[in-house]
Structure formats: structure tokens, C-alpha cells
Amino acid sequence: MSTTPTVQQAWIAVARGHPKDALKLKKDWPVSSKLNKGEVLVKIEAAALNPAGYKLLKLVPNFLAHRPTMVEADFAGVIEDPGDSSFAKGEAVFGGTNFSTSNPTKQGALGQYVRLPADQIASRPSNVSAIEAAGINIVAQTAWEALLVHGKLEEGQTVFINGGGSEVGRLAVQIAKAKGAKVVVSASGAKESSLRELGVDGFFDYTKEPLHQQILKNLPEPKYHLIFDAAGLGTPDLYNHSPKYLAPGGSYISVGPNIASFGGFLRFLPVFTQPTWLGGVRRPFKIFMVQPNQKEAP
Numbered sequence: 001m002s003t004t005p006t007v008q009q010a011w012i013a014v015a016r017g018h019p020k021d022a023l024k025l026k027k028d029w030p031v032s033s034k035l036n037k038g039e040v041l042v043k044i045e046a047a048a049l050n051p052a053g054y055k056l057l058k059l060v061p062n063f064l065a066h067r068p069t070m071v072e073a074d075f076a077g078v079i080e081d082p083g084d085s086s087f088a089k090g091e092a093v094f095g096g097t098n099f100s101t102s103n104p105t106k107q108g109a110l111g112q113y114v115r116l117p118a119d120q121i122a123s124r125p126s127n128v129s130a131i132e133a134a135g136i137n138i139v140a141q142t143a144w145e146a147l148l149v150h151g152k153l154e155e156g157q158t159v160f161i162n163g164g165g166s167e168v169g170r171l172a173v174q175i176a177k178a179k180g181a182k183v184v185v186s187a188s189g190a191k192e193s194s195l196r197e198l199g200v201d202g203f204f205d206y207t208k209e210p211l212h213q214q215i216l217k218n219l220p221e222p223k224y225h226l227i228f229d230a231a232g233l234g235t236p237d238l239y240n241h242s243p244k245y246l247a248p249g250g251s252y253i254s255v256g257p258n259i260a261s262f263g264g265f266l267r268f269l270p271v272f273t274q275p276t277w278l279g280g281v282r283r284p285f286k287i288f289m290v291q292p293n294q295k296e297a298p
């Protein structure tokens, strides 16, 4: 007989709005223990918050978000029911829900149990705690995909990371250094020493002067091989001037619009719509959306 409880404690989004009004702690939220093909049930030990969580809570209307629903994505835990997967009951895992599969099923990380496709979790090494693993999933996959999948960064190349002080940026610094690349970042001045400790080779304080102007005064030799925007679309100046400091063949990869600021997205409209033969910037520009998946698990 199953020992899985039928209900759990979970933070539930009941409305659109500020988390203090829109979230309720429910003690009788059903445990979704009936698995579809390819799904597992995980008993959650630790969960992490992403900035996207509270921003989407304020932005997305109820009918699109399927509220009431569990919230947040990143977690670590142990397998409660492996279903037809290759995981074993009790195995330590980490991973994340993603919007397309978890939204209709009302699953999320801020509860005691989560049901999700097995290919969105990975085994957790024994030297990584549940808290450490829960915090790494989306930010590390974002950094990993940007640098290695989309940016194809190679040993000996130089990457410029805009927003080196964000969590995605800090993970990107570490992944790039582990790959043997040189790393130049922008962040606010207070973060310089901690980023230098992570091994960054060059630093710009973006609060002092527009970033593109600072780089134009200190042109890299050779040019950067890759620019990764880990801060979210703000001003397009860094991209518009990039041919002067981004090597031919190099790409500009971005995490995309800052969900809290639609203005940043609008300022980028010419970038999305202007072909190079009409004066558009002669460097590829790419936005991507990470989906937790086992193949790219860091």
C-alpha cells in the first residue's frame, strides 16, 4: 500500500499580484501522485526562488497561469515514485518544473511533493546538499546553455558577460573559467572583489558611465569572441556598437527581456526588426529561454 500522503503543505498562487497578497500557504493541497507515462513524483527537501517567480505573479493573468497553482520551479529532493523511469525510489535528485508542462498540471517547487517529467530531473551527487542543488538548476542551466550551447565558447577565447553580478552571471563566470576562457564582466563596483575572486580577468562598473563607451575607450585586443547579456534587455547600445569589440563570427546572446521592464524590450524592437542590409548590426543576436532538462544538467 502506498505511504504517500494524499495532501501536502504548499504555497499556492491564488491571484495575480504582490506575493504577500497573492500567495497562500495551504495545508490540504492535493499530492498529484497519479503519474502519466515518463513522469516521476519527487519528495521535496529544498526549493529555490527565482526573480521570474514574483515578476510573473504580478504580470500573468489568472486564466493563463491556471491559478490556483503551486509556485516556483527549482528544487532538490528524493524520488517518491519513479514511475516507469530509470530512477530508484529514494534516489537523491534535483531539477525544475518548466512552464509548459507544469502550468497545466499546477505543479511547482514550493510544496512537499512535485510531479513532473523524469527528463527534467537529474541525480544529485552525494557531496552536494539539497539546498545547494536546489539553488543551482535554472541559473546554471541558463549560463551553461548561453555559453556552451548557443555561444559555443571555446578554451582560450574571451567572453564579455554583461551582468556578471547576477546569479546567472556568476555561474557563467565560473563555467567560462572552467572552460579555460578569459572573462570580462560588467557589474556594480561593490561586486568587483567577489567577481575577481571567481577569476574574472577584466571588470567594468556599469554604474559609472554607459558600458559601450567604457569598452570603446578600452578596446579589447583581440575582440571578444562572445557577449553574454545576463542582466536582461536594458539599453541596446552595447549590442548596437558591438562590431567594434565583438569579433566577426561572434554572437550576442541574451537572457531576454527583463520581465519587470517592458521598456527594455521596446527599445530593442529595431534590433529584432532591422535586417543588416537596412543598416542592422552585423553580429548575430539571440535570445533564448531555458527549459530544465536532464541533458543539459550542469
Ligand SMILES: NC(=O)c1ccc[n+]([C@@H]2O[C@H](COP(=O)([O-])OP(=O)(O)OC[C@H]3O[C@@H](n4cnc5c(N)ncnc54)[C@H](OP(=O)(O)O)[C@@H]3O)[C@@H](O)[C@H]2O)c1
Binding pocket: 050, 051, 052, 138, 139, 142, 162, 163, 164, 165, 166, 167, 168, 169, 186, 187, 188, 189, 191, 206, 230, 231, 232, 234, 254, 255, 256, 257, 258, 259, 288, 289, 290, 291
Ligand atoms: N532566458 C532565460 O531562460 C532566463 C533564465 C533565468 C534568468 N533569466 C533572466 O536573467 C536575468 C538574471 O537573472 P538572475 O536570477 O541571475 O537575477 P539576479 O541574481 O536577481 O540579478 C540581478 C542583478 O543583475 C545586475 N544588473 C541589473 N542590471 C544590470 C545592468 N544594466 N548591467 C549589469 N548588471 C546589472 C544587478 O547586479 P549589480 O549589483 O551588479 O548591479 C542585480 O543585482 C533576469 O533578467 C532573469 O529574468 C532568464
